[in-house]
Amino acid sequence: MAGLKVGRGAHAPAFLVMDVIAAANARAAAIPPGEPGILRMEVGQPGTGAPRGAAEAAIRALRDGHPMGYTEAFGLRSLRERIAARYRDHYGAAIPAERIAVTVGASGAFPLAFLSAFDTGDRVAMAAPYYPPYANILTALGMVPQLLPCDASTRFQPTVAMLEALDPRPAGLIVASPCNPAGTMLAPDELAAIARWCEAKGVRLISDEIYHGLSYGMAEETAAAHSASAIVVNSFSKYFSMTGWRVGWLVLPEDLVRPVERLAQNLFISAPHVAQVAAEAAMDCTEELEANRAAYRRSRDLLLAGLPAAGFDRIAAADGAFYIWADIGQLTNDSPAFCARMLAEAGIAATPGVDFDPGRGARFLRFSYCGPEADMAEAPERLRRWLRP
Numbered sequence: 001m002a003g004l005k006v007g008r009g010a011h012a013p014a015f016l017v018m019d020v021i022a023a024a025n026a027r028a029a030a031i032p033p034g035e036p037g038i039l040r041m042e043v044g045q046p047g048t049g050a051p052r053g054a055a056e057a058a059i060r061a062l063r064d065g066h067p068m069g070y071t072e073a074f075g076l077r078s079l080r081e082r083i084a085a086r087y088r089d090h091y092g093a094a095i096p097a098e099r100i101a102v103t104v105g106a107s108g109a110f111p112l113a114f115l116s117a118f119d120t121g122d123r124v125a126m127a128a129p130y131y132p133p134y135a136n137i138l139t140a141l142g143m144v145p146q147l148l149p150c151d152a153s154t155r156f157q158p159t160v161a162m163l164e165a166l167d168p169r170p171a172g173l174i175v176a177s178p179c180n181p182a183g184t185m186l187a188p189d190e191l192a193a194i195a196r197w198c199e200a201k202g203v204r205l206i207s208d209e210i211y212h213g214l215s216y217g218m219a220e221e222t223a224a225a226h227s228a229s230a231i232v233v234n235s236f237s238k239y240f241s242m243t244g245w246r247v248g249w250l251v252l253p254e255d256l257v258r259p260v261e262r263l264a265q266n267l268f269i270s271a272p273h274v275a276q277v278a279a280e281a282a283m284d285c286t287e288e289l290e291a292n293r294a295a296y297r298r299s300r301d302l303l304l305a306g307l308p309a310a311g312f313d314r315i316a317a318a319d320g321a322f323y324i325w326a327d328i329g330q331l332t333n334d335s336p337a338f339c340a341r342m343l344a345e346a347g348i349a350a351t352p353g354v355d356f357d358p359g360r361g362a363r364f365l366r367f368s369y370c371g372p373e374a375d376m377a378e379a380p381e382r383l384r385r386w387l388r389p
Helices: 016-029 052-063 077-091 105-117 132-140 159-166 189-202 254-267 273-282 286-311 335-346 374-387
Strands: 098-102 123-128 144-149 170-176 204-208 231-235 246-252 325-327 364-368
Touching: 016 335, 052 098, 052 273, 098 105, 098 254, 105 204, 105 231, 105 246, 123 132, 123 189, 132 144, 132 231, 159 189, 170 189, 189 374, 204 246, 246 364, 286 325, 286 374, 335 364, 335 374
Parallel strands: 123 144, 123 170, 170 204, 204 231
Antiparallel strands: 098 246, 231 246, 325 364
16 A cells, blocks of 8 residues: 555544543543543533424424435525524524525535635635634645634734734635634624725635524624625534534625535535424524523533632633633643643543644633533532642
8 A cells, every 4th residue: 555645635633622522431431330420511512402393393304204305405495594584683684595505514614615715725814712623624625724813812803903914915714703712702893894804805704603692792793794705604503502413504695606506516415404404493492592592601600700719710701602711821831731630630521722722722721611500510619629629
């Protein structure tokens, strides 16, 4: 086998949180019965399953012999119309269903967006810290991530001033509000200003809005309301609690509708039919979904109150999503080793910051609070006993 070529994409970095999940699973399996279990704060997966109405819709469709074949590449027309209605009702934005593409999760949306908007060698800017697959997918496709080091002074979000200073100017910009890992948001006027700047400068804006629905005080805004050229990415995985169903969507500008459709036909054919049926039903489950959000907010409030006393007192503004981004520079400059010790000695799994910021992440970690409320309530005291016995 010597001499065979290995492609560029084969060298994509690992998504380290997946390694943390594996380590936490192994640790949990080794704990004897009756001893305290592992508190899972490493993964951004809602602890709740799909809404009851979504599951029941899938069961009905299967029981009634509904043919689960390929849908159109852009998904079921009825689902696309429901998503368009959500933009009208939630944001006051008129988005026709023709500009909405149902995708195989947000993870399937990003390659479609990147391949349609950029060429090999194009630079695409993003705030650091960032969601690792942004950079890893871009790199695998031959594009160049351009990192904008952000900190608490800008709430870990990019600013127009940062963008003005870029030389050369990037072909694109990715923003996320609420963002992963910091949980911070762009205020509506800040997002609008960035969208206007991108439009004026010929920079393609990609707005990751996957955590919309999970905000705790700051208003949510969609980039689609401020830019005719922006691409919006969203998903049923977070607010709608449907991670394993693999359904997301894109809001596309007019010039990319047909290009993305051609790419989707060739790369994915369509999102799973039965999952689309469930996703459409999930949009009627507001009471259950809002109860989930209220639980996340209670967990957030417990951690924001309890973590400082445990030694984690440098925390980003947790505006939304279900993450807390903690500066642990006073405790360590090796977040992977720190997180490994925390798992082994305190029984708490969290994700080291190097997964989200290779340059500065050694002094940060991310806690996720979408697990059981009782676990989130227990975490600060367990951490306090570990760090300050």
